Amino acid sequence: MLKDITIGQFFPGNSIIHRMDSRFKIVLDILYVVMLFVADNFISLTIAGIFILMAYAVSGIKPIMMVKSLKPLLPLILFTAILNLFFINGTEEPLFKWWVITIYWEGISTAIFMIVRIICLIIGMSLLTYTTSPIVLTDAIERLLSPLKKIKLPVHELAMMMTIALRFIPTLIEETDKIMSAQKARGAELDTGGLLKRAKALVPILIPLFVSAFKRANELAMAMECRCYKGGDGRTKLRQLKASGLDYMVSLLMITVFGFIIVDNMVF
Amino acid sequence: MNAVETKNLTYKYSVGTPFETTAVDDISVTIEQGEFVGVIGHTGSGKSTLIQHLNGLLKQTSGEVFINGRNIWDKDVNIRDIRFEAGLVFQYSEYQLFEETVYKDIAFGPKNMGLSDEEIDKRVKKAAEQMGLNEELLERSPFDLSGGQKRRVALAGVIAMEPKILILDEPAAGLDPAGRDKVLEEISSYHKNSETTILLVSHSMEDIVKYAKKVLVMNKGKLFCYEDVDTVFSMSEELKNIGLDIPQISKLAHLLKQKGIDIGNDIYTVERAKERLLKIIKGNTDA
Structure with a gap:
C-alpha cells in the first residue's frame, strides 16, 4: 500500500530529455502548461498531445508510467468530464433527454476536450519528475527563484x-x-x-x-x-547547471509549436 | 506440544520483478513448548523475516506455519488471536510507545484482546513488575523515561498480553551494558516463571550462551542448523565460515590450545574455562 507512492519517482537515463538543463526543463514545462490552456480547439490540442507523446518516446520512459501517473488523479478527471457533460448547454437539439438530465453535442465534445487537456497536463508534469532527479530539480528551482532574493525571500x-x-x-x-x-x-x-x-x-x-x-x-x-x-x-x-545547444534547440522547437498553436487559434 | 512448527517455509520479496529475492528459503523447524531458543545469523540472513512469519505479519510465499498446532493461515483461524498467542517484540521497540502514560501504553495490547478492566489492570501491574518497572513509573509519560526503561515498557506491553510464545528481535540492542543485562535478566526470569517459549534474536554470542538452551542458526535465508548450545558452539570453524562469531572466551581457549595449553574444545562460558584452567594448574602443582 505505502510502496505505491510515486511522488518524485525518478528513472535515470541518458536520453535528450535527461541530458537537458533542469532549469530549461522546468521553464519549458510551465510553457507547455500555458500552451495547453491557450489551445482552444481540437487541432491545436492534438498538436500539443503529439508533442508530449513524442517527448515521452524520446525520453525512453515506459508508456505504462504515463498510466501510473494518471491513476491517482482519475477521480478529478472523471469529475471534470461529468460536470462538463451535464452542464454545457448547446444551441442545437439535445442528443439525450431524461428527467433533469440533458446532454448536448457540445457537452460531449467539451468533456472530451477537458479530459485530453488534463491528461496532457499530468503526463507533461510527470515527465519532468521522471527524467530529473529530485536533487537536481530543487537545485534548478533554487536558481530560477534566485532573483527573488532581492525581495528577501529565503530561496x-x-x-x-x-x-x-x-x-x-x-x-x-x-x-x-x-x-x-x-x-x-x-x-x-x-x-x-x-x-x-x-x-x-x-x-x-x-x-x-x-x-x-x-x-x-x-x-x-x-x-x-x-x-x-x-x-x-x-x-x-558540486554540479553546476549549464545550458547547452541542446537546450536552446528544444526551446526553439517548443516556441515554434507554441507559435503554430496561436496561429491555429486565430485561423479556426 | 510443539509451540512453533514451520514446514518448507519460503518467502520471496518482489515476486515477478527483476528484484525478486528469496529472504527465507525452505525452512522446516520444530520448536518445543517452553524452550529458550537463540536465533543467530549474519546481517541479512533472514532472521527478522523468519520471525515475522511466526505471528502472521508476513505471509509466506509457500510452505506452512503452525503455532501451538494450528495452521495460522487456515480459514477458521483469526490472525489476531495468533498475534496474541505469539507476541513479537521488534528491534528498537521503544519507538512503538505512543500513550500519555506508561500504564496506558502497556494496556494497549490487553485492551485489543477485549479483556475486562480488572483483568487489564492485573496484567499491566504484573507485566510492569516482571520487567522491573516501579509502580510510580506507571503514571509517567513514556517519553520522559530513559532508553532502558522505555525498552522495558515496550517489552511489558507485549508481555501483558501473556503470549505463550515470546519472540524478541534484539531486545538489548543499543543499550548500555547495565541496561542490556537488566533487560535480558528480566526476560530470563520471566521465562523461568511462566514457562513461555522464547525466541531470542541476538548478535551477541555471549548473550546466547548465557540464556538460550538451543540455538537456531540462519545463513543466507536457509536454516544452517537447530541444535543445543554445546553442539552449535563446538562448530566454531563452520560458524566462522558463515560470518558468525564465537564467544570471546572460546577464542581465548583456541589461542591457549595453540600455545600448548589444551583446556578442551567445549569452552564458551567463563565459568567452565575457569574450572578447567584451575584443574590444569592444580594438576601441575600436584605433580
Missing part, C-alpha cells in the same frame, strides 16, 4: 527544505511500515471498522511517527551544524 532555505523533505519520504515510509507492524503485533486493527474507528486506529501509528520525525530533524540539524552549514551564502555547487 536557498526553501530549496534546502524541499531537498530534505524529498530525501526523507522513503525513510518515513519505511518507518511507518515498521511502526504499523509493531502495533499490529499488539493486536491493533488498522483496516477494519467504520471511519471513526479507523481514524482512532491511526493514533498509535502517527504519534510514534511524529516523535521519531522530530528526533530525526533534531539530529539532522545537529549534523549540519557540525559540518558548519550556515545557509546558502558563499556555498559552491
Whole structure:
C-alpha cells in the first residue's frame, strides 16, 4: 500500500530529455502548461498531445508510467468530464433527454476536450519528475527563484527544505511500515471498522511517527551544524547547471509549436 | 506440544520483478513448548523475516506455519488471536510507545484482546513488575523515561498480553551494558516463571550462551542448523565460515590450545574455562 507512492519517482537515463538543463526543463514545462490552456480547439490540442507523446518516446520512459501517473488523479478527471457533460448547454437539439438530465453535442465534445487537456497536463508534469532527479530539480528551482532574493525571500532555505523533505519520504515510509507492524503485533486493527474507528486506529501509528520525525530533524540539524552549514551564502555547487545547444534547440522547437498553436487559434 | 512448527517455509520479496529475492528459503523447524531458543545469523540472513512469519505479519510465499498446532493461515483461524498467542517484540521497540502514560501504553495490547478492566489492570501491574518497572513509573509519560526503561515498557506491553510464545528481535540492542543485562535478566526470569517459549534474536554470542538452551542458526535465508548450545558452539570453524562469531572466551581457549595449553574444545562460558584452567594448574602443582 505505502510502496505505491510515486511522488518524485525518478528513472535515470541518458536520453535528450535527461541530458537537458533542469532549469530549461522546468521553464519549458510551465510553457507547455500555458500552451495547453491557450489551445482552444481540437487541432491545436492534438498538436500539443503529439508533442508530449513524442517527448515521452524520446525520453525512453515506459508508456505504462504515463498510466501510473494518471491513476491517482482519475477521480478529478472523471469529475471534470461529468460536470462538463451535464452542464454545457448547446444551441442545437439535445442528443439525450431524461428527467433533469440533458446532454448536448457540445457537452460531449467539451468533456472530451477537458479530459485530453488534463491528461496532457499530468503526463507533461510527470515527465519532468521522471527524467530529473529530485536533487537536481530543487537545485534548478533554487536558481530560477534566485532573483527573488532581492525581495528577501529565503530561496536557498526553501530549496534546502524541499531537498530534505524529498530525501526523507522513503525513510518515513519505511518507518511507518515498521511502526504499523509493531502495533499490529499488539493486536491493533488498522483496516477494519467504520471511519471513526479507523481514524482512532491511526493514533498509535502517527504519534510514534511524529516523535521519531522530530528526533530525526533534531539530529539532522545537529549534523549540519557540525559540518558548519550556515545557509546558502558563499556555498559552491558540486554540479553546476549549464545550458547547452541542446537546450536552446528544444526551446526553439517548443516556441515554434507554441507559435503554430496561436496561429491555429486565430485561423479556426 | 510443539509451540512453533514451520514446514518448507519460503518467502520471496518482489515476486515477478527483476528484484525478486528469496529472504527465507525452505525452512522446516520444530520448536518445543517452553524452550529458550537463540536465533543467530549474519546481517541479512533472514532472521527478522523468519520471525515475522511466526505471528502472521508476513505471509509466506509457500510452505506452512503452525503455532501451538494450528495452521495460522487456515480459514477458521483469526490472525489476531495468533498475534496474541505469539507476541513479537521488534528491534528498537521503544519507538512503538505512543500513550500519555506508561500504564496506558502497556494496556494497549490487553485492551485489543477485549479483556475486562480488572483483568487489564492485573496484567499491566504484573507485566510492569516482571520487567522491573516501579509502580510510580506507571503514571509517567513514556517519553520522559530513559532508553532502558522505555525498552522495558515496550517489552511489558507485549508481555501483558501473556503470549505463550515470546519472540524478541534484539531486545538489548543499543543499550548500555547495565541496561542490556537488566533487560535480558528480566526476560530470563520471566521465562523461568511462566514457562513461555522464547525466541531470542541476538548478535551477541555471549548473550546466547548465557540464556538460550538451543540455538537456531540462519545463513543466507536457509536454516544452517537447530541444535543445543554445546553442539552449535563446538562448530566454531563452520560458524566462522558463515560470518558468525564465537564467544570471546572460546577464542581465548583456541589461542591457549595453540600455545600448548589444551583446556578442551567445549569452552564458551567463563565459568567452565575457569574450572578447567584451575584443574590444569592444580594438576601441575600436584605433580
